[in-house]
Amino acid sequence: MSSPQSPESHSPHGADPLPSGALPRHVAIIMDGNNRWARARGMSGVRGHHAGVEAVRAVIRRAAEQGIETLTLFAFSSENWKRPKAEISALMELFLLALKREVRKLHDNGIRLSVIGDRTAFSASIQSHIERAESLTRDNTRMHLVIAANYGGRWDLVAATRRLAQRVAEGTLSPEAIDEGALDCEVCLAGDAPVDLCIRTSGEQRISNFLIWQMAYAELYFTPLLWPDFDAEAFDEALADFRHRQRRFGMTDEQIEAQGA
DSSP states (O other): OOOOOOTTTTOGGHHHHHHTTTOOOOEEOOOOOHHHHTTTTTTOOHHHHHHHHHHHHHHHHHHHTTSSSSEEEEETTTGGGSSSSHHHHHHHHHHHHHHHHHHHHHHHEEEEEEEESOGSSSHHHHHHHHHHHHHHHTOSSEEEEEEEEEOOHHHHHHHHHHHHHHHHHTSOOOOOGGGHHEEEETTTTSSSSOOOOEEEEEEEOOOTTTTTTTTOOOOOOOOSSSSGGGGGHHHHHOOOOOOOHHTTTTTOOOHHHHOOO
């Protein structure tokens, strides 16, 4: 997770809107449909998650090629612990395997890796590999790849609020100084641009407690494709759709048009 910054130093989620036709700086993806993909083929859900890894690789490559600044993937929500124990165990094994096998490739391609979410529920081995991966790739600048694991938007906001409350209790922050900028600098991804585009696969149309602060003005893109079937071409289609949208940020059509004049 990005280190918290003072409200005066940075407020990325209030950044100026992108001009019409521009690529999104920050793309977030809710990777949904692995289980359904597997069931449709008579396979176990675990096989679906393994197939989903291939889609992850394809999208990371394409996002880097397209010049996306930040790509955030929702890998495991704080609510996913409710799933069957066998599936959770398999997911943790897959997560650890990916950390062992994929990080060197990311590093060689200039990609920085961060993991956001509550890590305390993960095994010591997973936590250690996360720290190593982040340390190895910390100085890479081609793209920032963020994996949201044991993450929830409400957890994020509560944790940020607690940090602000602690500063008030210590006397280093006045309650009057708490505004959107202050909270903005405490949530996950405080150092990144706001989410411009959120993609969800599998046909579901909800954000499922994902980056609820960071996606305040994100464009939402829903596709019926199940995650293992989402490839580079499908990613390009989502980007093309985004580039044709008019983002108002509370303004009128006339104001937006005047800005582009």
